[in-house]
Each structure stands twice: as C-alpha cells, then as structure tokens.
Amino acid sequence: MAATIARNFARIRGHVLRRNTPAMLFKHARRYNHDEVNNYTVPYFPEEAKKRSSDAEYPDIEVSTEDFKFVERLLPQKTVPIPDEQELYPTPSGWVPTNENLQPKEYGVRRTRNHMLPCYYKKHNNGRETVKIQRIYGDIWKLKEDLSGYFASNVEFPVDIQVHEVGRWILVRGNYTEQVAQFLLSKGF
C-alpha cells in the first residue's frame, strides 16, 4: 500500500512539473526587436552603443581579388570530366573504355554518367542475390540469348534470367557480377 502511494505521489509530482515548466517559459519569453539588441548593450552604456551604430568608425579592411584563384579550386565540379586517353588498358584500377568495333548491331548497353558499367548487385533481405543490367536499348531478347549462351559455357549451373521489356532491364539470379561484367566488356560496352 505504501509503495503504491509513493508511486502515485511521484507520478503526480512528475506530471505537475512537466505541465508547468514549458508554460512558465512561455510566460517569461519576450519578443526582442533585433535591431535594438544589436545596437544597444544590456546594461546600457552609451559609449558601447556608439561603437555599434551605423555612424561609428570601423577598422580598416583590405580587399583582394588576386587570391580568389584559391577559392575557385574549392568549388565542386558541375559536370563529369571525360577521361584522358591512355596507352595501356586496362588502367591500374581495371577500367576499360568502350570499343565500338566489338559492339553488335541488334542491341546495346550505355555506360553510366560516371563512365561505369550499369550492372548492379543487390542482396535482398530474404537472402536472394540478384544482378541487374540497366540502360539497354535495341533487341533485348537477343541480348538475353547471348547472355544465356555465355553462362552455358562459363558457369556450371543453369542461371535464371528475367527480362523486363518495358523497363529495359535484365535481372540475373545469383551473384554473377563478375561474369556479367566480363560478358558486357567482351561485347565492347
């Protein structure tokens, strides 16, 4: 019984505190005129206020336009630059440019804006793993046939491939990111 009384008392006390504190803050809050606050100090000293007024004499400044070149190199890039041509491919990080001589006529796959292959690996929450190829144009069914042919010769197990004709993407079941990338590079995309 004593415990319940104590608990109730605490609850009542907490309730009262919670209800009253914000209300008290609101009551004492004042809307300040910001110009007034900026121009005058509290407590009021006329000398200090004179320093901050618009008629006051401000210390010297130096304006330079030469040093603005240091600012220009800090600003972000607005467009993605085109990579320089190099003698040897692949580059140290393994990047290869597109090769138009190898590309078939029936279909094509565009690179992303960052000059990378548009194939994306995803691990779903239920453990399913998929690889998606995007940015396809032309005959998507011919691409699917060629891809399944590539898998038949390079992968032991049969691989399921889904084609979405309207969305222009192909979904491969399983983590075959490397094989898909190799296939796309062999076709010159």
Added chain:
Amino acid sequence: MASKVPEKALNLIRNYPRVALNGLKPIENDYRYKSKPRRSRMKATQSGRGNKGQGQRMTLPRIGFEGGNTPFYLRIPKEPYYRGHHLRREYPPFSLLQLQRMIDLNRVNIDEPIDLNSIVNTNIIKINPGDQEFGINLTDEGADIFQSKVCIEVQWASEATIAAIERNGGMITTRYYNTECLEAICDTLGFFARGIPIPRCPLPPRDAFEYYTNPDSRGYLADPELVKKSRFKLAQKYGYEPPNYDTENDSELFKMKDPRQIFFGLNPGWIVSMKDKAIIKPKDPDYVEYYES
C-alpha cells in the same frame, strides 16, 4: 520467345473509352472529407476497452512487470558496448582502389595536393558532419595495385595504406577537423554564401590527441624529424626505397597546411565574397590576433 506486351498495351488503348463518368473527378477545393466523431461504433458501450477488469478501469500494472517475478530488465546485467555511441567520431571508409579509379577517370587532380575537399567535390562520396562523421578513413583495399604519386591528407589511415602511398613516392598526413570546419569543407558554396569568416581549426580533443601527434600514423602535429625516421623504418619493414621529397620538380606538390588552416592559400578570419569575386581581409589588430595560429 515473342512477347505480347506491346500488343496487349495497344489493344488496351484501342478499347479504352476516352471520356466516361468514372473518369470524372471533383474540383479540388470543393472536395472535403466529412469530419468523423471519435466514438465507438455502437453508441454508449465499452469503446473497445473490453469487459470489466484492469483494462477497463485503467489499473493495468506497469510495463515490464511480470506478476511478482524479477523483471527482465533487472534480471539481465547491463551490456555497455554502445555507451557514448552518440559522441563517438565516425570515419566512413574510402579505399585506395576507389582513389585509383578517381585518378584514372580524371576526377581528382594529382598535380595538386589532395584533401577532403577535393574528394567530396567529386560528388561520388559524401560526408555528413551532422551525423558525427569526422572525415574519411583511407583503407588498404587495392594497396597492391595502387600506382600513382600523390600528396594526400586524410583523417584516418592504417599502416598498410601509408606504406602503399609512400612506396610510390607520395606523401600522406592524417589531419583532424572539427564539425564546424567540416561543414565549411564539405559544402563550400553554402558556406561562402553565409558570408562569415573562415573558421580557425582547433586542436584535436583529448582522446584523439595521441593519434594526431604520433609519427607512425603521420599525424599533422608530429615532430617532422621523428616522421622522417618512421618513414625510413616503414620502408625497411615493407621492402621499398624511402620517399624523397626534396626534389625541385615536386616543390609545389608537397605542400602542407598550417595546423589552424582549412583551405590552401586562405587564412582563417578572411571573408569570401562570391558576388564580387573578392576576399575581404580585416586589419583590426584584435581580430588578427584572435585568428592567428
């Protein structure tokens, strides 16, 4: 394997009525839901609270109460692994492979010193200082294929990454920025638009001070002579020639910022005006003294 999707779509368009009653829609401003009163569906009954007992009378026991047993939250001892997690510094990983790819694709300029600003400006990775992110951690993934000579400044680096960069004749330093400076670095346009002076970077906090004064981690506050010795020692360990920074060609590349400075060529306390394309440098002696390093 011929698909019938386009045929079906065309058929659908052919057969679909263009104007119909079910295609009509009320005018936006006139359309309102009626306000529903909050009460039970059958009037003046129990209002979803059940019949009798603690539930109806609002006398249920407190949450976690197990009817007299020692409750779960008292039975199991505390597990303090995440104590102070909201105060810990976070360094999102950025690998040497990613850096090499950026260099190959012309995204960063290796003729100039690379710092956090030039990496964030590519818009490939993002640093959010509001989420306690204090810069990047350069990881050693792709350390074997790394080939370019760079002068780079990161916030955290392991021994293998330091060795990979110094093997190619490059230079690496680890540097601390506080949140205020990081906001200026990660969003330069937004910062200059505010028209406030460039902040003066404070020294690292107590728990990070040891790392940034340690020559083995190439801290920016470490003694340069000890760093030289440490470079030689690491080269002996990994088996390569120690880098030499005294050559005349690379005098512009291997530059260091002041410990209080955020941007190259711009001192703390200066104000940048993007509209006039000018920099304002106050001359007041008190002001200059405040922003001195």
